[in-house]
Amino acid sequence: MSANVVPLRPSGPEPTLQPLLSLTAQGMNAVNSVILERMQSEIPLIPALAGHLISGGGKRMRPMLTVIGAQLCGYHGNRHHKLAAAVEFIHTATLLHDDVVDKSDLRRGKTSANIVFGNPATVLVGDFLFSRAFELMVEDGSLRVLKILSSASAIIAEGEVDQLTAQRQIETSEERYQSIIGAKTAALFAAATRIPAVLGECSESEERALEEYGRNLGIAFQLVDDAIDYDSNAQESGKDKGDDFREGKMTLPVILAYARGNEEERTFWRDAIAGFRVEDEDLAHAVKLINRHDTVRATRDRAHYFAQRAIDAIAGFPANEARAAMAEAAEFSVTRRY
């Protein structure tokens, strides 16, 4: 296997999210208004807990993708603002439930909601946001959009359960891992980019193209998220470094390090993933093995493949600013260090 990575942008500057951020700034203001308004409730704990996570930052990639997708499709209405907020609510609900499931204590660089507010409130406010997301979609009134997002939600939940089943299972294959991240992450990215095609009454092939862009970008994003958790060169990711290791999650850097390792290394991985070696020095050893087999790099290489497919998926759209920003976002998804 070659260690040469073909860079997407061999000579240019590092790709950034800047073009995407600039083009969607106005639309995201409208989306953020909907988010703030619709996370309110007469029960004060709900906006307090939801706001802890929602105002805690995060890139808001998914709603941004809905907004930029509307531009690519030439959709000039404002229905996508509510729907982008619905997408973000579904994402927020899954983050809240993830934090309970993973017993996280850090999310987006802040103490996570389950630690501040407890598991019970975190589960229930997740349920509230999920219901609110459906209310927003019902207000919009498109059964096609409702079908896309209700189906994505079921797939996300299946992916999360599947990931749980694979936890601490050293024999988890790359194939199985692909299927998990395709469900738990890429399904919502795909829905987020497909929705504007429905609103803009794009052709079937354009709708498929936008969906493919989102799905591939989502896979690239998740691959790099999983790489960053072991990347000694990456900045703080906002979650605790080594969380995946301690939780015995079979992510690609580990799957590959196990596959490429010698018998002694494999014994270490078996013990570590089973939960018997999860101290700081074990994490340091894991990172050493991952560096030895260059599997953070290999994971980013895989991400490169999916980012390239995302870019090619939208090649049939006019070469405008929106398409360029979406392409650069895909490049960014591979190289990002946070």
Added chain:
Amino acid sequence: MSANVVPLRPSGPEPTLQPLLSLTAQGMNAVNSVILERMQSEIPLIPALAGHLISGGGKRMRPMLTVIGAQLCGYHGNRHHKLAAAVEFIHTATLLHDDVVDKSDLRRGKTSANIVFGNPATVLVGDFLFSRAFELMVEDGSLRVLKILSSASAIIAEGEVDQLTAQRQIETSEERYQSIIGAKTAALFAAATRIPAVLGECSESEERALEEYGRNLGIAFQLVDDAIDYDSNAQESGKDKGDDFREGKMTLPVILAYARGNEEERTFWRDAIAGFRVEDEDLAHAVKLINRHDTVRATRDRAHYFAQRAIDAIAGFPANEARAAMAEAAEFSVTRRY
């Protein structure tokens, strides 16, 4: 205050669910088929966990109400089978999340899912069933039904969070308690009975009547659930007796015993609800105080009021078998001991 309860059926036999069960038997077969079929997934843990609760019995009151409502409305299609299954999935999802929130270990007489499968899987399979419920509604395709059920879902979640906020708060008023059970329980009963009115294209006033029936019946049911938890004459309820007490839940039997108690009794309740007196002998003392002030009976009296309102709500419908079964179900909701 009088201790005389005016029985709904002064001289007749005890009301039962039998007429409702008989009239809905055929419809419920169809609903149960949908439930079994749609709780399947390629991820084996999902049907295993969902099936643990779903096949564990339970009265299936909510889908039965949708089925009997369709008969009352003279609706002869089969759309209500899918929608009744959706209602039961929403209910099942909230039960799974409740068990995590309350750290229950018994549900419907069986070890609860969170104990058998762990909290993470229980939360995520709840999410799956909730998503599946929305998929079923989207397949049906009625935006009016979607609006009713998405709004009910958000209200349920708000009610659950509100209940959590009131936990261990001795000063919780009956008013606040009413608002909590109206949201966490009665909203779904109301949606379950309103849906068949939408399908049957009933008049607005009939739709309102069916909704009122469900809402009042739901309140009566929850009141009696809360009474049974302290009722020394009640049969096994399928959940651990005294769960509400140990969790410091401010249910009506306690609210009234605290209100009617002397200073010494109030001190006991303050300590108990705060979580400082939750041993078996404390529970026995709590039951003694509740018996002294007859607040289980008082709670059933309140339920009687709501059951009567439920019966009166549907008085405008033709006096057929379906209406009689619905009336008897409301009477049963007051006197039931399980």
